Amino acid sequence: MARRPANGQAPAQFALDVRGLTTSFYVGGxxxxxxxxxxxxxxxxxxxxxxxxxxxxxSMTAMSIMGLVPKDAGxxxxxxxxxxxxxxxxxSEAKMREVRGDGISMVFQEPMTSLNPVLTIGFxxxxxxxxxxGLSRRDAAARALHILDQxxxxxxxxxxxxxxxxxxxxxxxxxxxxxxxxxxPKILLADEPTTALDVTIQAQILELLRELKRETGMAMIFITxxxxxxxxxxxxxxxxxxxxxxxxxxxxELFARPTHPYTExxxxxxxxSDRDTAELYTIPGQVPPITRMPxxxxxxxxxxxxxxxxxxxxxxxxxLAKAPAHAVRCWRRTEETQPEMVVVDA
Amino acid sequence: MLAYVARRLLLAVPTLLAVMTLVFVLVRIVPGDPAQTIxxxxxxxxxxxxxxxxxxxxRPLWEQYIDFLRDAxxxxxxxxxxxxxxxxxxxxxxxxxxxxxTVASLIIGALFGIPLGVWSALHRNRLVDYxxxxxxxxxxxxxxxxxxILLLLVFSIELNWFPVISAGDxxxxxxxxxxxxxxxxNLGLIMTAYITRVTRSSMLNVLxxxxxxxxxxxxxxxxxxxxxxxxxxxxxxVVTVVGLYLGILIGNSVLTEIVFNRPGLGKLIVGALxxxxxxxxxxxxxxxxxxxxxxxLLTDLTYGLIDPRVKYS
Numbered sequence: 001m002a003r004r005p006a007n008g009q010a011p012a013q014f015a016l017d018v019r020g021l022t023t024s025f026y027v028g029g030x031x032x033x034x035x036x037x038x039x040x041x042x043x044x045x046x047x048x049x050x051x052x053x054x055x056x057x058x059s060m061t062a063m064s065i066m067g068l069v070p071k072d073a074g075x076x077x078x079x080x081x082x083x084x085x086x087x088x089x090x091x092s093e094a095k096m097r098e099v100r101g102d103g104i105s106m107v108f109q110e111p112m113t114s115l116n117p118v119l120t121i122g123f124x125x126x127x128x129x130x131x132x133x134g135l136s137r138r139d140a141a142a143r144a145l146h147i148l149d150q151x152x153x154x155x156x157x158x159x160x161x162x163x164x165x166x167x168x169x170x171x172x173x174x175x176x177x178x179x180x181x182x183x184x185p186k187i188l189l190a191d192e193p194t195t196a197l198d199v200t201i202q203a204q205i206l207e208l209l210r211e212l213k214r215e216t217g218m219a220m221i222f223i224t225x226x227x228x229x230x231x232x233x234x235x236x237x238x239x240x241x242x243x244x245x246x247x248x249x250x251x252x253e254l255f256a257r258p259t260h261p262y263t264e265x266x267x268x269x270x271x272x273s274d275r276d277t278a279e280l281y282t283i284p285g286q287v288p289p290i291t292r293m294p295x296x297x298x299x300x301x302x303x304x305x306x307x308x309x310x311x312x313x314x315x316x317x318x319x320l321a322k323a324p325a326h327a328v329r330c331w332r333r334t335e336e337t338q339p340e341m342v343v344v345d346a
Numbered sequence: 347m348l349a350y351v352a353r354r355l356l357l358a359v360p361t362l363l364a365v366m367t368l369v370f371v372l373v374r375i376v377p378g379d380p381a382q383t384i385x386x387x388x389x390x391x392x393x394x395x396x397x398x399x400x401x402x403x404x405r406p407l408w409e410q411y412i413d414f415l416r417d418a419x420x421x422x423x424x425x426x427x428x429x430x431x432x433x434x435x436x437x438x439x440x441x442x443x444x445x446x447x448t449v450a451s452l453i454i455g456a457l458f459g460i461p462l463g464v465w466s467a468l469h470r471n472r473l474v475d476y477x478x479x480x481x482x483x484x485x486x487x488x489x490x491x492x493x494x495i496l497l498l499l500v501f502s503i504e505l506n507w508f509p510v511i512s513a514g515d516x517x518x519x520x521x522x523x524x525x526x527x528x529x530x531x532n533l534g535l536i537m538t539a540y541i542t543r544v545t546r547s548s549m550l551n552v553l554x555x556x557x558x559x560x561x562x563x564x565x566x567x568x569x570x571x572x573x574x575x576x577x578x579x580x581x582x583x584v585v586t587v588v589g590l591y592l593g594i595l596i597g598n599s600v601l602t603e604i605v606f607n608r609p610g611l612g613k614l615i616v617g618a619l620x621x622x623x624x625x626x627x628x629x630x631x632x633x634x635x636x637x638x639x640x641x642x643l644l645t646d647l648t649y650g651l652i653d654p655r656v657k658y659s
Contacts, residue, residue, distance in 0.1 A: 068562055100565035108563075113556040118578045118653055128564045163654040179564065 015187050015219035016042040016065070016104075020079035021089075023057070023064045025290065031075060032290040035060050036243040039079075039317075042187065047213065047220045049234035049251070051227065051266070053287060057243035058223045059109075062189045065221075066106055067096035084186065102132040105180035109192040111172035115164035121148075121175045122160035128182045144182060150215075151178045151208060170201035177208065184216060191223045206233060227270050231255060239263045242287055242298035245317055249326035259320065259328045261303045297330070305332060347650070350658035351643065358639045363415075365635040369628045370414050374407070376624070383622060384427050418632070424625045428618075433629040437614065441633075444611040446522065447603075448596055450530035452588070455537025460584070462538070463545025464577060470550060478542060485539025494532045494605035501528060510607075529606045533599055537591070544587045548580040555579070581652050589645030593638045 023035040035057040042048050050058040063069050064076045065088065078089035084103060088096065100106075108114045116124060125148060126140035135143065141160070148156035151174040164172055173193060180188060190209065194202040210233060213220055222233055230237055231251065238248040239260065247260040258264040265283045285302035288294060294301065300310040310331070317329040373380075381397035382389065389397075398404050402413060417424065423433040466478040502510045508528050552558065553576055561575040600612030611630070618626035649656045 066563060068559060097565045097567065100563055102565055106563045108556060108560060110556050114560045116557040116561070116575050116579070117655060119575070120654075127566065127570075131564070131566055131570070165655050176560075179560070 013043055014041045014082070015044045015046070016221075017080065017082040018042075018061075018065065018078065019081070020077075021061065021064055021081065022077045023060050023069055024075045024077075025073055026075075027291055030291075032293075034074075034243050034290050035064060038240075038243075038245055040238055040245060040248060042219050042221060043235075044219055045213075045217050046235045047222055047233055049230040049237045050221060050223045050240055051225065051230055051237055052240035053225060055287060056240045058240050059191050060243075061240070062106065062191050062221060062223055066100055066104060066189065067091070067093070068100075068106075098132070101128045101180075101185075102183045103185055104187045104189065105183070105185040106189040106191060107173070107176050107180045107193045109195050111169050111176055111196060114176055115172055117164055120161045120163055121167070125175065125179050125182055128179065132183050144178070147178045147182055148175070150212070151175070151181070153178070169197055170204060173197060173201075173205055174208065177205075177212070181212060181216065181218075184218075186218055188213075188218050188220045189223070190220060192225070193222075194229065195224070195226070202229075209233070227266060239266065242293065243290070244298065244329060246299065246329045247327070248317070249323070253323060253326050257323070257326070259326070259332055260299075260330045261305050261332070262299045265302075265304075307331065347647075347658050351647070354643050354646070358636075358643075361639060362632065362635060366415065366418060366632055367411075369631050370411055373624050373628060380427070380624060383624070423629045423632075426618075426623055426626045428621045428623045428626070433626055436626070437611070437629055437633050440609040440611055440614055443603075443609045444596060444599065446526050447529055447533060447599055447608070447610060448592065450526055451533035451537045451595070452592065454530060454534025455541045455588075458534075459538040459541025460545050460577075460581075462542040463584075464549055464572065464580075466542065466546045467549035467553065468572065475546075478546070482539040482542040485535050486543070488535075489601070490532060490536060491601040491605050493535060494529070494602050497528050497532055498605065525608070529599075529602050529608055532602050532606075533595065537588075537595070540591055541584060541588065544584050545580060548583045549576060552576045552580045578652055582649065585645060585648050585652065589641060589648075592641050592645075596634070596637055596641075 018041070019039045021035055021038040022033050024031040024033045038057070038061055040048065050061060052058050060069065060074075064078075065081055067076070067088065069076050076089070081088040083099065086095070086099075088099065091099070115121070122141060122144060126135075126137070126144035129135045129140040129143055130137065133140070145156055145160060148160070153159060153171060153174055159166075164175070167175065177193070188209075193209070194205050197205060206229060209220070209222075212218075222229070224230060234251045236249065237251050237254045238245045239254075239262065240246065241260075241262050247254065247258070247263045249257075254263065255267070258267050262283075265281075268281045269283060271280055283302055288298060288301065294311060296309075296311040296313055297303070297306075297315055300306050303310065315329045315331060317327050319325070319327045379394070379398075380401060381394045381403065385393055385397055402410055405413075421434055423437075425432055426436060429436070462478055462482075466475045469475045498510060501507045509525060557579075558571060558576055561571045566575075596611060599610060600616050602608070603610040603613040604616075611634070614626070615630050615634075617623070618630060646656075650658060
């Protein structure tokens, strides 16, 4: 990936610039990184998808950016997390509270449990407005009502004083989105916002997010393990494995030329209706636990193209010669011609 | 909601009826002759016969049962076998003392227990948490009569702030409060310990909930997250436990009542038991059932104030 000037200022086209983010957890008396040296830049108005299996550190990356990693269990370190001329990696907790829910918002995976059951949705949506914008109760309510209309809650006015349990899962996720968008954030972090929903509702929520993004011009980091969603929604994709970004590219480029063996395997494991397959492809083996990470490539154990040096030395995330915007953490990027995929029996 | 209260009270009728029937049967199968108990061992045969006649003990059982229910409903709960005073009157005389004491100790418990529990949860596994936890454990395991005597020694005898004997008349609010203070503090300490522990554990549960993370993600200040988002959810189990404990407290305040020499239901129960005042016990059982029903109803109504998911239907 091209080096950026390290003068502490994010280039103007970036909404967010994350450099060298490492988040560690205290397990059995030692610190183990769950997110290791993650760097990426989010352009303005862009949707960046963070993709990977459960536990690959994609949610933790978002939580780290938000400053929401519990202090007693986790430790977040970064060279810099630049947002609007501030370095969030060095911001005080008070400063982070100003940014959260205002400049950067987050939508979580579980709409059923992410809303407070004893507070009305009207209260919960207007809360951030009252806090960040200092609006009066009445003004905040008027604005909140407008946003609830915007996320297409039917008859929002009459439902303003309803409680979360009176809404369906999809409607609750709309409320969550309304809450996140209340202060018109520059960046929305969407952490698997559709995973817990029915497929038809998923499509509606994705459509809503796309529409809202177009209307507001915000940038979005969309965390998912669903590559179908990625193809539909994202401009760029970062594939994460074992806490690292292993490949990052424009969405069309990634789907056309998946270069990291893990990305390739992920794409192969999408069930397809247009091919006659008896079995679904699965990636053999398991993600190593964070307490027992191998020194070299973290994917080497499961990799079909493994060489001896893979397990000894760690590869850097570096751009492909023929596509500078496409970076991969694998020796394969240097190969002129990529070998045909070899299927390994699990 | 009024309809709900009315329905709950209506449902209390069969419960009360069942308890009264049980009481009626129990008293009849208890060995010994009530007439003999009233008149004593020296009573003549004629006197015993006359007493049985007067109590209606020689009439058929079902007739006695009908009479018993009719009298109970019309407010005639009979007279105490020991003092001869009407039972309902005796109970109603001490009831205000018991209610004062229970409500006051509940208020003390909530006032101190809830903030302490929250504070303890927020400083989990740090010094204040340990101190609070040990303190509340002490409060729970300390016998009420010991703490009562200590309170008396310090505040009544040494400092002379409060009366030693808390019976007093109920002529003025000031007097009631003065007599109430030490007994209420004594029971309030136990209540505080209880509420602190429940609030702490419930708060710890709630702080791990997704909606607390959402509240932080909105950038709310800590105090808003804790007092608006977390506490209200954390109070739901507290209400359950307090509701259960209140019922126990009403009968168990007897030690406090004895040490402070204060009238109350607990003392009445123990007195009736030790003197085999069966008629008094009958009345006390009924009134106790009634109190439990009311406490349960109030508990359920409190749920509705805290948790919108509770429906009164």
